[in-house]
Amino acid sequence: MDEHDEAFRDRIATVNEKGKRVWIFAKKPSGSYYNKRQIVAYILLGLLFAGPHLRIHSEPLLMLNIIERKFVIFGQIFWPQDLYIFAVLLILGVVFVILFTIIYGRLFCGWVCPQTIFMEMVFRRIEYWIEGDAAAQRLLDNSPWTTEKIIKKTSKHVIFWLLSFLIANTFLAYIIGSDELWRIQTDPLGQHLGGFIAIVIFTYVFYGVFAFLREQVCTTICPYGRLQGVLLDENSMVVAYDHKRGEQRAKIKKGEDRVAANKGACIDCFQCVHVCPTGIDIRNGTQLECINCTACIDACDHMMEAVGQEKGLVRFVSEKGIQTRLPFQWTRRVKAYTLLLFGLFITLVILISTRKDFQTTLIRQRGSTYQMDEHGHISNIYEVNLLNKTQKSFKISFKLSDLNGEIQTVKSNLILQPETELKERLIIRFPISYIKGGTKKIRVLIYGNGKLIQRVKTKFFGPTL
Ligand code: SF4
Numbered sequence: 001m002d003e004h005d006e007a008f009r010d011r012i013a014t015v016n017e018k019g020k021r022v023w024i025f026a027k028k029p030s031g032s033y034y035n036k037r038q039i040v041a042y043i044l045l046g047l048l049f050a051g052p053h054l055r056i057h058s059e060p061l062l063m064l065n066i067i068e069r070k071f072v073i074f075g076q077i078f079w080p081q082d083l084y085i086f087a088v089l090l091i092l093g094v095v096f097v098i099l100f101t102i103i104y105g106r107l108f109c110g111w112v113c114p115q116t117i118f119m120e121m122v123f124r125r126i127e128y129w130i131e132g133d134a135a136a137q138r139l140l141d142n143s144p145w146t147t148e149k150i151i152k153k154t155s156k157h158v159i160f161w162l163l164s165f166l167i168a169n170t171f172l173a174y175i176i177g178s179d180e181l182w183r184i185q186t187d188p189l190g191q192h193l194g195g196f197i198a199i200v201i202f203t204y205v206f207y208g209v210f211a212f213l214r215e216q217v218c219t220t221i222c223p224y225g226r227l228q229g230v231l232l233d234e235n236s237m238v239v240a241y242d243h244k245r246g247e248q249r250a251k252i253k254k255g256e257d258r259v260a261a262n263k264g265a266c267i268d269c270f271q272c273v274h275v276c277p278t279g280i281d282i283r284n285g286t287q288l289e290c291i292n293c294t295a296c297i298d299a300c301d302h303m304m305e306a307v308g309q310e311k312g313l314v315r316f317v318s319e320k321g322i323q324t325r326l327p328f329q330w331t332r333r334v335k336a337y338t339l340l341l342f343g344l345f346i347t348l349v350i351l352i353s354t355r356k357d358f359q360t361t362l363i364r365q366r367g368s369t370y371q372m373d374e375h376g377h378i379s380n381i382y383e384v385n386l387l388n389k390t391q392k393s394f395k396i397s398f399k400l401s402d403l404n405g406e407i408q409t410v411k412s413n414l415i416l417q418p419e420t421e422l423k424e425r426l427i428i429r430f431p432i433s434y435i436k437g438g439t440k441k442i443r444v445l446i447y448g449n450g451k452l453i454q455r456v457k458t459k460f461f462g463p464t465l
């Protein structure tokens with residue numbers, strides 16, 4: 001490549017030589033990959049919007065309430081005490097993303113990421129519907145402000161804003177839950193001013209992202225894209241141009257024999273560039289702006305079919321695959337990450353399946369010492385804290401495993417409400433003859449609705465005999 005060919009490295013495709021934003025008018029894609037993407041996108045959108053309203057055992061499918069520190073995943077409530085499960089889940093997610101990227105490149109960005117799905121399958125499609133395809137959009141943008149332009153632009157932005165409002169509400173429902181969101185929407189404004197302000201802020205953030213910021217989120221803001229350079233290797237499957245087959249690129253001439261003319265398969269039609277939502281030319285090789293949306297594959301396949309050449313000049317392939325024509329290779333790095341992922345997944349399953357519905361802390365009341373009564377009984381006072389992670393309420397009672405002692409609560413009729421904590425003081429008594437050496441290990445049994453729900457060990461203190 002000469003100096004001119006390398007010019008694409010000087011700046012990103014959406015910035016001109018003066019440092020100004022170049023607006024991308026992406027041509028409407030069509031083809032088998034685009035059809036499949038639409039199916040995936042609309043299934044995911046359905047799940048995303050339904051998510052906060054679907055219930056499992058009256059709990060939402062997913063809720064990440066950071067404010068109240070309540071997290072629900074698949075109807076299971078996770079408390080701050082279950083943070084270790086979240087830590088494993090987080091590590092699992094990171095390893096999965098790394099492994100997935102090593103094998104399949106940025107396929108996630110183009111096919112699963114909500115930013116791309118909303119941008120390409122919702123907002124841009126509305127734009128095509130109102131303003132027409134790329135050429136018509138460019139023409140409209142450059143034309144003076146006529147009635148037609150005002151109507152088109154206003155209706156587009158009103159729909160964009162309304163959609164952003166819908167997304168903001170859904171986003172908030174994942175944080176505070178759909179019931180609380182419903183209260184914000186239906187109660188008098190003054191009762192939920194904070195919630196209302198949050199909806200307005202989120203709406204304008206989403207509107208700004210999808211109406212103006214667009215591909216800049218993927219090319220300059222999202223950190224995942226920046227990781228590509230370290231995660232991808234020559235075996236990673238990416239959307240790539242088969243330069244071995246495509247070069248020397250040249251415009252097509254009627255009736256010419258391209259092989260005899262020493263020309264490659266690429267007819268230099270720029271269709272792959274015109275459909276690209278990030279404005280890059282995939283023929284320059286793998287670039288961090290490429291979100292693997294596969295639109296250029298469809299565009300190129302279409303051109304190859306039109307000129308009677310084999311499809312797949314731009315395809316999903318590794319660099320090694322282009323060089324050697326071999327399929328994906330299981331490298332040592334991929335095997336190691338797969339093993340790690342598998343190990344983490346097993347750990348997570350064990351942690352979730354052994355996670356307890358109750359959590360108890362039992363400590364001696366701070367600053368207290370043992371008491372001795374006139375009948376020769378020693379008593380200790382404890383503070384018990386019982387957390388109920390279930391949606392049922394329980395009548396709580398305490399017993400000692402050692403029948404020589406007795407246990408008493410300060411309050412009678414202890415009810416542990418669903419998803420709450422219960423704090424109580426316990427008085428434990430033992431005859432002095434049972435306390436040898438000043439301490440005794442004891443076990444407190446906790447019953448909920450008459451069934452043993454927890455066993456807690458602690459120490460009982462008395463005089464050194
Ligand atoms: S180069 Fe192709 S796959 Fe990459 S973003 Fe552009 S159109 Fe999508």
Ligand code: SF4
Pocket residue numbers: 241246249265266267268269270271272273283299300301303313314
């Ligand atoms: S669409 Fe295919 S043939 Fe046309 S310029 Fe791109 S790679 Fe070359």
